[in-house]
Amino acid sequence: MHYSHLQHSPLKIFLIDYGSGNLRSVQKAIETIGFAATISCDPHMLAQADVLVLPGQGAVKDAMRHLKEKNLDILIKKHIAQKKAFLGICLGMQLLFTRSEEDNGHACLGVFEGEVKKFTTPKLKVPHMGWNQLNVIQNPYGYLTGIAPHSEKLAYAYFAHSYYVETPLQNILGTTTTYGPTFVLTVQTAHVLGIQFHPEKSGETGLMLLRNFLLTQHSQQSTFI
């Protein structure tokens, strides 16, 4: 697939570097779909962002500690409260919720109501590792356009996680999948997209989701300029 290049997009996209995993692949995926993203751990720079991207893998406890060391937790919450664009990937999506079961319970950012839980279905292998299907629940913002169920092929995404999100908020559900429980894969508002799987490792499906989100934010911002 060829993507029209929007390197001139005025969107300032920053990847938050808080010592939690692979930022490079996410950065390259964003470049591939025609945007540019800067990796930074500097709160002053991150405060200038139009779009904040929070990737991440590993433990909630370490991630929250690293964010708090630089007051990035406050920065992220403020950014989202100002209705600026935010993209959370894998652990970065889970951190948006109230709390995690990990380590006998640990507070997360609390942007959305919900809990991060461990897979406990008997006989189910953990981590949930590999390609699983996406089921689209609703697509009010267009982030999921062209992904499924419009295409004849089923949409698959790549997962590598041991915890999943359980949320009572039906209005933010984008897609779900089933592995033991049926759980939420993408959560969405007009400015926030949280993705449980790895869009940077999910081939065309992942790239399209990233592109849809950034294009939406790009056109929203362009109308203000």
Next chain:
Amino acid sequence: MSPLTKRIIPCLDVTEGRVVKGTNFINLRDAGDPVELAKLYNSEGADELVFLDITASSDKRDILLHVVEKTAETVFIPLTVGGGVRDLATIQDILNAGADKVSINSAALKTPELVLSGSQKYGAQCIVVAIDARKVGPRDDTLKPATAWHSEIWIDEGSQWEVYSHGGRHRTGFDALKWACFMEKMGAGELLVTSMDKDGTKSGYDIPLTGGISSQVHIPVIASGGAGTCAHIAEALTMCEAALLASLLHFREVSIQDIKRACAQAGLPMRE
């Protein structure tokens, strides 16, 4: 039923930045270029890729890291890198270069704590432990448990397979099944189990070994060694979560599409 699909994973042996082992890619500009091959397998529907650095000498590490970087920039599917992973610094370098998982083999046998610390630091999902095993041979009394944890996983009368280290050159005295369970306990997120008896024979996977381990652990298992036909692969995937393939794919004897079609017909969930 869970729609989580079974994975087909091509494995490329790389040394000094080049793919080795005879390959038969007539349409590729440079069949020795790992990045070109990664792109090809991605376009053919590979679910993941494995790069195995068979030189694995630390002074050549940078060449491999560069290959990983170039691959991760162009191919947006998961990438595992193995070979000579000895410490946390190496794990960090490989992940920073854009790999999603590291595969640890000999270093885990020597220092199981590396698996534990790697898993705690980077998450279980990126720590693969590779196990090379073959049927238990004649008793060797020169080989004795050297530590307490050795004793717990040592071969006993009931053992069927022994773990080998250093690319299959050295016996360890460890029971493969016990070793697999121990590695799960230490935080491995996935096991890559190679049957050395079957490797290169094209007579099918060692199902009792790979399937036996898969049914004993609660983490995904990748079966390796012995694939000769699509039916062999489908057989392994009824018990394991993924199949690793090298020469069968490299020599273009079957395509990933052929394999996926055959597995889907056998009732296995496959990504289209």
